[in-house]
Amino acid sequence: MIIFTLRRLVLLLITLFFLTLVAFSLSYFTPHAPLGGAALTDAYLYYFNSLLHGNFGVSSINGQPIGEQLRDVFPATLELCILAFILALTIGIPLGIIAGVTRNKWQDVSISVFALLGLSMPVFWLALLLTLFFALHLGWLPVSGRYDLLYQVRPVTGFALIDAWLSDSPYRHEMLTSALRHMVLPITALAVAPTTEVIRLMRISTNEVFSSNYVKAAATRGLTLVAIIRRHVLHNALPPIIPKLGLQFSTMLTLAMITEVVFSWPGLGRWLVNAIRQQDYAAISAGVMVVGTLVICVNVLADVIGALANPLRHKEWYALR
Numbered sequence: 001m002i003i004f005t006l007r008r009l010v011l012l013l014i015t016l017f018f019l020t021l022v023a024f025s026l027s028y029f030t031p032h033a034p035l036g037g038a039a040l041t042d043a044y045l046y047y048f049n050s051l052l053h054g055n056f057g058v059s060s061i062n063g064q065p066i067g068e069q070l071r072d073v074f075p076a077t078l079e080l081c082i083l084a085f086i087l088a089l090t091i092g093i094p095l096g097i098i099a100g101v102t103r104n105k106w107q108d109v110s111i112s113v114f115a116l117l118g119l120s121m122p123v124f125w126l127a128l129l130l131t132l133f134f135a136l137h138l139g140w141l142p143v144s145g146r147y148d149l150l151y152q153v154r155p156v157t158g159f160a161l162i163d164a165w166l167s168d169s170p171y172r173h174e175m176l177t178s179a180l181r182h183m184v185l186p187i188t189a190l191a192v193a194p195t196t197e198v199i200r201l202m203r204i205s206t207n208e209v210f211s212s213n214y215v216k217a218a219a220t221r222g223l224t225l226v227a228i229i230r231r232h233v234l235h236n237a238l239p240p241i242i243p244k245l246g247l248q249f250s251t252m253l254t255l256a257m258i259t260e261v262v263f264s265w266p267g268l269g270r271w272l273v274n275a276i277r278q279q280d281y282a283a284i285s286a287g288v289m290v291v292g293t294l295v296i297c298v299n300v301l302a303d304v305i306g307a308l309a310n311p312l313r314h315k316e317w318y319a320l321r
Contacts, residue, residue, distance in 0.1 A: 001299040001312070004304075005307070006032040008011075008300050008303050008304055009300070010213075010295070011300070012296060012300045014294060015129075015192060015296050016293060018287070019032075019288075019293065019296065020047070020051065021294045022042075022288060022292070023047075023286070023288045023289040023292070024043075024044055024047045024048075024285070024286045026281050026282075026284050026285035026288065027047060027057070027281060027282055027285045028040070028043055028044075028047075028280040030213055031279075031281075032060065033280070033281060034057055034058075034060070034281075034282050035047060041196070043293075046128065048197050049133060050258055050285055051289065053078075054067055055067060056070065056282070056285075056289070057286070058282065059275075059280055059282060059283050060093055060280050060281070060282055060283075061278050061280045061283075063274075064284045066282060067164060068289075069283070070076055070268070070286060070290060072155070072240070072266075073266060073267050073270075073271040074158070074159065074267075074268050074290065075158025075159050076146065076158065076159075076265060076266055076267035076268070077253070077256055077260065077265075077268040077269055078159075078197070078258055079158075079159045079160060079161070080140055080186055080187065080190060080260070080265065081249065081253060081256055082185075082253045083183065083192070084187045084190040084194070085189040085191070085194065085248070085249050085252060086090055087188075087191040087195070088191045088194040088198055088248070089198060089245075090199075090272035091191075091236070092195045092196075092197075092198025092199045093198060093202055094192070094205060095111050095114075095115075095199050096198060096199040096200070096201065096202020096203045096204050096205075097202060097203075097229060097233065097234065098111060098208075098234045098235070099111040099112060099199065099203040099206070100197035100202065100203045100205070100206025100233075100237070101102060101205045101206060101210055101225070101229065102208060103207055103210075106175070108137075108203075108222045110122060111199060111203075114196075114198055114199075114204075115195075115196040115199045116196070118193065118195060119190045119193065119194040119196040120198070121192065123189055123190070123192070123193060123255050123258050123259060124258045125190050126192060126283070127185070127186070127189040127258070127259055127262040127263065128137055128262060130180060130185050130188060130189055131143055131185060131262065131263070132159060134184075134185060135185065138186065140232060141181055141182075141184050141185055142181055142182050143185075143263070143264075144182075144263050144264030145166075145264060145265075145266075146160045146168040146179060146182050146266065147175065147181075147264070148176050148178045148181065148182075151169075151171060151174065151175045152169075153167055153169075153175055154167060155177075156320050160179040160182075160183070160274065162181050163174065163181070164176045164179050165176075185263060186260070186262075186263045189259050189262075189263075190252060190255055190256060190259045191250070193252075194248040194249075196247065197248050197251075198245070201241040201244055201245075201314065202237065202238075202241060203281065205237040205238070205240055205241050206210070206233055206237045207234065209233050209236045209237045210233060212236075212256050214232065215228060215232050215233065218231070218232055227262030236238050238309075239306060239309035240306070242305055242306035243299075243302045243303045243306040244302075245302060246299045246301065246302025246303070247299065247300050247302075248292075248299055249298050249302075250299060252319055253269075253291055253294065253295060256268075257270070257272060257273060260273075261273055268287065268291065269289065271282065271283075271287070272287040272291070276285060
């Protein structure tokens with residue numbers, strides 16, 4: 001387990017190094033690049049040293065420090081992705097278990113059809129459909145933003161729910177309600193695709209576990225289906241898919257860019273799209289570095305957690321004997 005973790009950490013450092021090369025190329029080889037006038041080696045060393053100190057340069061569009069802009073927009077995207085990922089797990093894991101246990105029955109067919117429909121719908125089309133129906137037609141939910149314009153929430157952490165909770169305003173409850181109402185549509189649109197993938201992964205893993213001998217032996221001992229699922233299926237079917245769940249969280253970051261544009265969500269994705277539209281290469285370089293680092297760290301963390309939860313599949317030290 002120690003060797004496996006060390007290998008993943010070394011892989012993390014190597015991948016981050018190549019990521020810095022990609023981000024540096026956007027600040028050196030592009031038109032009007034901020035580092036284009038210096039020598040290649042000196043420019044990279046200056047860029048790498050700036051990254052270590054959290055300095056991403058200055059935007060060529062508005063002249064503001066990019067680091068300050070990232071501190072404003074990154075928590076909004078992270079909050080959206082975390083809540084959507086929690087929703088995907090809350091819905092996907094139970095439905096995947098039901099589909100795996102009731103294999104080839106009407107429950108399995110219904111859940112599989114639902115997952116296939118969710119996977120086939122583009123996120124921008126789903127976001128527009130939700131907006132037209134729930135916001136414009138029914139008028140139940142707001143269309144864009146994070147709060148109603150009546151409320152002035154002082155940013156503390158950058159997370160809308162936490163900032164509203166920490167507010168000393170007498171309208172704190174209304175702020176929380178407003179933040180939740182603004183999150184419903186973007187979280188729903190963002191959670192559909194990973195939910196379908198969680199259902200698929202959990203269904204396959206549950207099928208493998210449910211057909212094993214120890215589950216059949218538990219059934220012959222008279223254990224109920226609920227007891228078998230709680231004691232055997234869930235504990236053995238969930239750990240193998242944990243590394244794959246990390247990939248789903250990474251996919252959500254790319255889907256968040258489209259979702260934020262549709263719902264005018266002031267997050268990293270919308271900020272990065274605007275930077276690309278305005279050809280702000282310093283901001284694009286910083287966005288690539290931040291998003292890439294988060295994706296790499298999440299996947300490595302998911303691998304380590306999966307190894308801790310299921311160590312028998314990751315005993316790579318046997319190969320060293």
